Amino acid sequence: MNFNSMRVIILLLSILLPAGALAATNNYKAPRAADGIHPDFNGIWQAMNEANYDVEMHMARPSMALRDGPAGPIAAKDTMKIGAVGAVPPSLGVVKGGKIPYKPEALAIKKENQLHWLERDPEIKCYLPGVPRATYMPQPFQVFQGDNSMFITYQYAGADRDIYMKDPGPAPVDSWMGQSVASWDGDTLVIEVTGQNPETWFDRSGNHHSDQLHVVERYTLTGPNHIQYEATITDPQTFTEPWTISMPLYRRVESNIQLLDFMCVEFVEELLYGELRAKPLD
Helix, strand or coil, rough: CCCHHHHHHHHHHHHHHHHHHHHHCCCCCCCCCCCCCCCCCCEEEEEEECCCCCCCCCEEECCCCCEECCEEEEEHHHHCCCHHHHHHHCCCCCCCCCCECHHHHHHHHHHHHHHHHHHHCCCHHHHCCCCCCCHHHCCEEEEEECCCEEEEECCCCCCCCEEECCCCCCCCEECCEEEEEEEECEEEEEEEEEEEECCCCCCCCCCCCCCCCEEEEEEEEEEEEEEEEEEEEECCECCCEEEEEEEEEECCCCCCCCCCCCHHHHHHHHHHHHCCCCCCCC
């Protein structure tokens, strides 16, 4: 067997094994929450993938921000000095079907966002990530589940979500994290998210949406330390049809695990407001 054949086999296994692993655990009966009825999602969880770089399948590249080089794309001038630290790892992607079904004009905006990543990505400015991006930021989040209440808080930027267990009606205003309303489909927690600020992105690759975004999340416990997470995105202004991302989430099981402070606003004050100093820094 030659090297290329081995690579094909490894790639096929990496695609097929997660599906098989999930099928093997689909009869898992999760412990019940305080109400004695619904599964217990309490805990600290984290995604382990590259979706925050780009939810679509992508190859490794030297930087999020690129420019033309003598033999192909190279890192933009502002990211060149951090070398491999600023490189983008490859990924098979988390979008079911592989591609986001953009309308042509929305795809053009996505490509423009990529070219202007340093100026446009809200993560760089420490704006709240929105949903579903908050779920797969490279930092943990915690679920608090009571008798008839739920709250999710994220280490990144102190973002949080009050989860309504009864629909209060349309969101009064748009916000960075939107309005979340929960229901149950058997043992699957379903959360509908509306009223999100259109300035949030899905990832660092410029994938975007409008103020018509409607997200339906599905959380299913497939084992004591695993959640199968799906989010279906609907936005008729931006996409030709709804599309879905899917990924496992992993329980953080360290004995001393807890969310710590990552209040990044203070880290970007110089970036955002430094030019307003009486004597701006170089």
